[in-house]
Amino acid sequence: EQVSHLVQAVETVLRPTTAPDLSRLQRTFVLRCSEGFVENFGAKLIQQTMHQAPGVRLCFMAKADKDSQFLRDGKVDLETGVISADMSPELRTQALFKDRFVGVMRTNHPLRIKSTNITLRRYLASQHIGISRQGMISGPVDFALQELGLERYITTIVAGFSTALALARTSDMIASVPERHTGNLRDGMHSFALPFSMPEIAVALIWHPRMQADPAHRWLRDTVLATCRIP
Numbered sequence: 001e002q003v004s005h006l007v008q009a010v011e012t013v014l015r016p017t018t019a020p021d022l023s024r025l026q027r028t029f030v031l032r033c034s035e036g037f038v039e040n041f042g043a044k045l046i047q048q049t050m051h052q053a054p055g056v057r058l059c060f061m062a063k064a065d066k067d068s069q070f071l072r073d074g075k076v077d078l079e080t081g082v083i084s085a086d087m088s089p090e091l092r093t094q095a096l097f098k099d100r101f102v103g104v105m106r107t108n109h110p111l112r113i114k115s116t117n118i119t120l121r122r123y124l125a126s127q128h129i130g131i132s133r134q135g136m137i138s139g140p141v142d143f144a145l146q147e148l149g150l151e152r153y154i155t156t157i158v159a160g161f162s163t164a165l166a167l168a169r170t171s172d173m174i175a176s177v178p179e180r181h182t183g184n185l186r187d188g189m190h191s192f193a194l195p196f197s198m199p200e201i202a203v204a205l206i207w208h209p210r211m212q213a214d215p216a217h218r219w220l221r222d223t224v225l226a227t228c229r230i231p
Contacts, residue, residue, distance in 0.1 A: 009195050034161075039185055044227050065133070078207050079207070080096060082202065093206050103174055105172075111172075118195055120150075124151075127175065128142055129175045130156070131161060132215050155170075164177060
């Protein structure tokens with residue numbers, strides 16, 4: 001396995017950096033990303049890919065954790081995610097966009113009917129939907145509240161943004177989700193700025209160094225970057 005990776009690395013260095021012939025390119029790329037990324041950017045990315053390279057197929061793999069083994073094994077071509085301190089140091093990254101958490105509720109939510117101003121007191125007094133792939137009770141929103149000595153009441157916990165928003169759309173619960181990751185999913189709902197400070201989320205592209213000089217892979221990275229910049 002080590003020899004195989006070494007050979008692939010050498011081939012990457014020696015491979016010509018000429019632009020690929022997209023009209024003739026026949027390839028399947030595996031992208032590992034959150035469901036929110038696929039739901040919000042997937043359709044645009046597929047459309048851009050099909051327009052430029054009709055022979056390219058995108059396979060989206062669910063990202064259940066931050067383990068980079070799939071990239072090292074060559075089972076995944078590209079990942080999106082938040083860069084963490086424990087990420088493998090050999091991996092290449094490129095900033096994709098910044099995101100922030102917002103609160104979301106149904107348009108006729110009692111809290112919104114009473115007042116358009118969602119104060120911290122009203123936010124904490126509401127029922128909330130926790131979001132965790134591992135079923136954890138606390139997440140980024142709760143950690144920010146804990147620094148203020150505060151706590152929100154988590155009524156239920158779900159695994160993804162779309163499920164949380166579906167519940168918030170048909171109940172009096174509030175979902176706190178990343179704004180850009182859920183743009184399409186929040187249509188017809190009321191979104192509001194959280195009444196407390198939270199750090200922004202820096203989302204990046206992540207790939208293995210052996211793919212750095214691959215012309216087709218470089219085209220894919222550029223396509224993802226361009227797609228995420230489209231309003």
